[in-house]
Amino acid sequence: MMPTVLDFPKRPPWSYQTSKEQLLAQEEKSFQAYLENIYKSFKPNQLSYFEHNLETWRQLWRVLEMSDVVLLITDIRHPVIHFSPALYDFVTQDMKKKVILVLNKIDLAPPALVVAWKHYFQSRFPEVHIVCFTSYPQESQDERDPSTVFKKRRKRRRGWTTAMGPNQLLRACEVITAGKVDLSSWKEKICRDATSARLAGSSSEEEEDEDPPVLVEHQTDTAMEMEPLHQELYRDGVLSIGCVGFPNVGKSSLINGLVGRKVVSVSRTPGHTKYFQTYFLTSTVKLCDCPGLIFPSLVDRQQQTLAGIYPISQIQEPYTSVGYLAVRIPVSTLLKLKHPAVEDPQLEAQQRAHWTSWDICEAWAEKRNYKTAKAARNDVYRAANSILRLAVDGRLCLCMRPPGYSAQKGAWERHQETTEIASLQASHRRDSRRSSEEEEEEEISSSGEEEDEEKDRDADEEEEEEPAEDGTGGSSRRAGIKGKLSHRNLFALLKEDEC
Structure with missing residues (x-):
């Protein structure tokens, strides 16, 4: 079942005889009519939290009009929530343009689940091109101690260019453009960035500055001009x-991850309000970055929250x-909590305890000294x-899992593409290990020196080492756990098949 089934606000029809003021008034009227209609059709508690700012939707309209290809980015943990069928239909049928679906953060999911989601979208949306992407080099999930859930890792900038996905995205664009755009400069940039990333360990910051800059243009309100719905594709040979x-x-x-490290910013009209940005990767490829916006849907509040849609600060x-x-x-x-109502500290007694959500929150508050x-x-x-x-x-x-995943899990694990995804993830982890010396793991104190909001975000650091039952130090205890986990799948601990 697709949770995001609702339509989204669209730009009203216009002609070249329409003035800018008239178009803005029509857009305002059309948007208000859309809101009135959707609230007549559904009760407020049925609707998800979604964007009510017309200016943000205008930026989406402008990005869609300017683009030859639409890159729809989703989180692999909740892809069905972040995918709008209405947007897919509008882009592919009304605008006659191509859609590339990015399954992002794939290191957070088992390879079989990634492949299952790929086939789910390909079977239901045949015109979509699918690319798997991960932006941050991350440590292998199946080699991590569950206690690392407390750790916050500070990423170095060179990690951007070791991300998976740019080559897959290039190949998808080559298929779509079919030779109508010269993408050789983009391919050279990807190879150059990958080489720079491999040499970054022995390179200085000054050497990194020798990389060609990426030009960024800040679109302003004066750039929100009227564009035809079916404009010429690949204008001036640019994708x-x-x-x-x-x-x-x-x-x-x-x-x-696509842009790289060095960026040069320009603006058409200095001093004007900035809307969205365009990144010129090369002379023939540019990215139009639309601000993140939430499409209306019928997803329940709990899923919205865990998918990052509903602001936690407003709950x-x-x-x-x-x-x-x-x-x-x-x-x-995972959080190594002690049940507040169970006095026996033994692990077995804690495991038998019944946990309510209140118990979990109270135990976490006690552990973090909130x-x-x-x-x-x-x-x-x-x-x-x-x-x-x-x-x-x-x-x-x-x-989340696609329909029927549990019944066919064995087949997905034996699927040929699962091996390929696992290989890509393993390659990504090797890049992560090469960059690990430049990453910092920091423990953030909850002593009250930082602002409450910041402390809430950083309440994930490891506590002081706890002595093991046999009297050995906490570090050796964790090393033993890590050694055990290196031979098992951590997703089994996370009960992935029970999500």
């Missing part, structure tokens, strides 16, 4: 790729979402928000 996606799907990371009652998460993955185990200002009680609300942020960031990983 324009429009990047569209929900917030928190990794769109900025993906663009950084009044976060405990239901925490419970939704805890039913599907072992949150108490206290209310006046009574110094456990700040359960703040703890709940912290857990939800861990889920949105991918440190507590919950993956």
Whole structure:
């Protein structure tokens, strides 16, 4: 079942005799009519949180009009939520343009699940081209201690160019353009960036500055001019790729992975309000970056929250979402929580305990020392928000599955493409290990020196080392756990097949 089944606001019809003022008035009237109609058709509690700012939708319209190919970016954990069938139909049928679907952050999902999602979209949307992408080099999931859910890794800039996906995207664009655009300069840029990434360990910052810059043009309100719906493709021999996606799907990371390190910014009209940006990767390829916006849908509030759609800071009652998460993955185990109502500290007694969402939040507040200002009680609300942020960031990983995945899981694991995806992920992990010396793992104190919002986001660091039962140090205990996990699939611990 496709949760995102609703239409989205579209630019009203116009002609070259229409003035800019008339068009703006028509757009305002059409948008208000759209809102009135959708709220007549559905109750407010049925509708998802979605974009109500007309200016943001105008930027989408402009990006769609300027683009030859639309890059629709989704998070592999929740791709069906981030994919709009209405946008797909509008681009492919009304605008007669191609859509490339990016399954981003694929290191957060098992290879078989990635392949299952690819075939799900290909079977239902035959005109879509699918590319798998990951922007950050990450450590192998099946070699990680679950305690690393607490760790926050600071990425170095050179990690952008070791990301998976640019070559796949290039090949998809070569198929779409069919030789009508010279993409050789883009291919050379990808090879050059990959070479620079491999040599970055021995290169200085000054040497990195020798890379050719990427030109960025800030589109302004004066650039929001009228364009025909069916404009000429590949105008002046340039491929324009429009990047569209929900917030928190990794769109900025993906663009950084394509752009590289050095950027030169220009603006058509200095001092005017900036709308969206265009990145000239080469003389024949440019990216049009649309601000992240949320399409209307019928997704329930818990899924919206965990998919990064609904702002966590605006949630009044976060405990239901925490419970939704805890039913599907072992949150108490991953966070090493001690049940507040069980005095016996033994692991077996803790495992037998029944956990409610409130218990999880209270135990996390106790573990992180989150206290209310006046009574110094456990700040359960703040703890709940912290857990939800861990889920949105991918440190507590919950993956949706396509229909029938559980029944056919064995077949997907034996699928030929699964081996290819696993190989790509393994290659990506090798790049990650090469860059690991330049990455920093930092522990962030909860001593009250930072702002509350920042502390909530960073409440994922490892605590002090805990002594093992046999009296050995915590570091050796963790090393033993890591050694054991190197021979097993961490996704089994995360109960991926129970999501």
